[in-house]
Amino acid sequence: MARIYKIPMSKVVLTIFLLFVAAIAAAVAWSFNSGLLWTGICLVAVAGPLAIFYWYMLYITPKRAAITVADEGILLAAPPFASAVIPWASVVKVFPANLKTDDDFKIGKTKKFMEFIGYRSGVAELKNKQEAVIVANRIDVLCIQTEERFYLLGPSDMEGFTKDVETIAKQL
Known part of the structure; x- marks a missing residue:
């Protein structure tokens, strides 16, 4: 008789995190007046990898616990x-x-x-x-x-x- 108990991160934290990432991406896009190309490069080079890393640490890691x-x-x-x-x-x-x-x-x-x-x-x-x-x-x-x-x-x-x-x- 083995029972498994999960220890996930709160869904509120994950939702706030996604909203925060979206707000940062919007602020970066708005602050660059140099055109869509450089804004996209900045978002892909900086915001994308950081969002993936934090998403892994806040969602994937606790979900496996x-x-x-x-x-x-x-x-x-x-x-x-x-x-x-x-x-x-x-x-x-x-x-x-x-x-x-x-x-x-x-x-x-x-x-x-x-x-x-x-x-x-x-x-x-x-x-x-x-x-x-x-x-x-x-x-x-x-x-x-x-x-x-x-x-x-x-x-x-x-x-x-x-x-x-x-x-x-x-x-x-």
Whole structure:
């Protein structure tokens, strides 16, 4: 019985991003009075590649992020910033946490990390000097503590994820 939980970026953020790119392209086109050819070259050479890069980072990367809860453990896949296999035998404790209000889970140094308007993915050192893998699109997360590190996970369906993890963790 494996269940997959997705962690996408908010559609509002993506819509605002597309509107921002369109506004920048319109401003560039308007500001160039040197003709359509140079305006087009500028848009293709500068705005196009930047828009593609940011679209990839804000849409494709979070869309691939997923947490699979299975009888053997938890598989975390959030490339390129975080991935892990957490066997149930290594889980010490499971409890809810809040990334904004819990001082123990404030982010200190980051190693491979992306944070953008509520979406977090990567490996970070917490203020208490412990390592944490964070993949969440919300501030309320489920903390899965192992001997090595904390896993702070917050998928879109937090209620279903919490229920599945607690059900399997109680059986152990």
